[in-house]
Amino acid sequence: MWVRMLVMLALVNEWCHCCLEEERIGLLEIKVWINDPNPNILSDWVDNKKDTDCCKWHGVKCDSTTKRVVELSLEDTKNDYWRYEDLYLNASLFLPFIELRSLNLTRVGLFCCFKNQGFEILSSKLRKLETLNLDFNQFNDSILLSLGQLSSLKSLNLADNWLTGSTSINGFEVLVSGLRKLEELDLSGNTLSDNILSFLHELSSLKILDLSYNNLTTISSGINGKVASPISNGLL
Numbered sequence: 001m002w003v004r005m006l007v008m009l010a011l012v013n014e015w016c017h018c019c020l021e022e023e024r025i026g027l028l029e030i031k032v033w034i035n036d037p038n039p040n041i042l043s044d045w046v047d048n049k050k051d052t053d054c055c056k057w058h059g060v061k062c063d064s065t066t067k068r069v070v071e072l073s074l075e076d077t078k079n080d081y082w083r084y085e086d087l088y089l090n091a092s093l094f095l096p097f098i099e100l101r102s103l104n105l106t107r108v109g110l111f112c113c114f115k116n117q118g119f120e121i122l123s124s125k126l127r128k129l130e131t132l133n134l135d136f137n138q139f140n141d142s143i144l145l146s147l148g149q150l151s152s153l154k155s156l157n158l159a160d161n162w163l164t165g166s167t168s169i170n171g172f173e174v175l176v177s178g179l180r181k182l183e184e185l186d187l188s189g190n191t192l193s194d195n196i197l198s199f200l201h202e203l204s205s206l207k208i209l210d211l212s213y214n215n216l217t218t219i220s221s222g223i224n225g226k227v228a229s230p231i232s233n234g235l236l
């Protein structure tokens with residue numbers, strides 16, 4: 001009977017898709033950061049020794065064999081969209097998640113960045129990151145410099161931020177020279193002007209580009225400047 005129980009315990013352990021301890025701790029650190037202005041957010045991310053499977057937490061998806069986090073979404077973790085408090089991006093919180101393929105920071109209300117805490121610090125660790133959603137935050141042009149080293153990115157969403165393309169046009173230069181694999185780029189809902197277009201030309205893998213709701217004059221087809229313009233379309 002004892003043997004049988006031992007065998008069963010071994011099997012249960014085998015079946016458990018528990019996440020890695022270092023990633024569980026990493027998620028709890030992210031929760032502390034998000035909870036600073038919003039104590040009630042991510043309430044199912046609990047530090048409970050009996051229930052260590054963070055793969056089941058809201059917004060977390062793990063690989064079924066490696067059990068490492070491959071998708072992480074903090075979407076909408078700002079509970080009051082119109083009363084953002086200053087939440088500065090601290091990208092080092094994402095360092096433990098080395099298998100991450102998708103990071104969703106839509107509507108978190110983030111500003112960029114304290115020194116050495118931008119996305120640049122992730123470039124040598126998160127080599128599989130392909131999708132980054134940063135829409136509906138308060139990122140200005142300085143985020144572009146921070147993103148230019150994430151060379152594995154295929155999809156980047158920067159819609160509805162505070163990009164102007166005028167304060168540091170070099171930001172776009174850095175972005176396009178680093179993101180050679182980029183296939184989708186959403187820059188809609190900013191106040192970008194025509195001067196960014198020459199830089200975007202250089203994104204040779206780009207398939208989908210959304211520049212709608214900006215301050216562009218060159219691309220004036222479409223209604224009220226609402227143009228979702230694929231480069232292949234000859235619009236640029």
Ligand SMILES: *[C@@H]1O[C@H](CO)[C@@H](O)[C@H](O)[C@H]1NC(C)=O
Pocket residue numbers: 029090092093114117
């Ligand atoms: C950013 O996150 C790292 C890793 O958790 C932490 O060591 C550091 O203190 C954080 N910085 C700030 C300003 O909160």
Ligand SMILES: *[C@@H]1O[C@H](CO)[C@@H](O)[C@H](O)[C@H]1NC(C)=O
Pocket residue numbers: 073075104106133134135157
């Ligand atoms: C991630 O962000 C996008 C917007 O960029 C949103 O539409 C989508 O539902 C989010 N995905 C997840 C899994 O939360």
Ligand SMILES: *[C@@H]1O[C@H](CO)[C@@H](O)[C@H](O)[C@H]1NC(C)=O
Pocket residue numbers: 111112113140141142167168
């Ligand atoms: C971007 O925002 C940060 C934080 O609010 C600020 O310190 C910085 O000067 C801004 N940079 C630009 C280029 O506007």
Ligand SMILES: *[C@@H]1O[C@H](CO)[C@@H](O)[C@H](O)[C@H]1NC(C)=O
Pocket residue numbers: 164191193215217
């Ligand atoms: C939009 O562009 C025009 C000229 O191209 C410029 O005068 C104006 O200041 C820009 N507006 C914003 C909000 O950037």
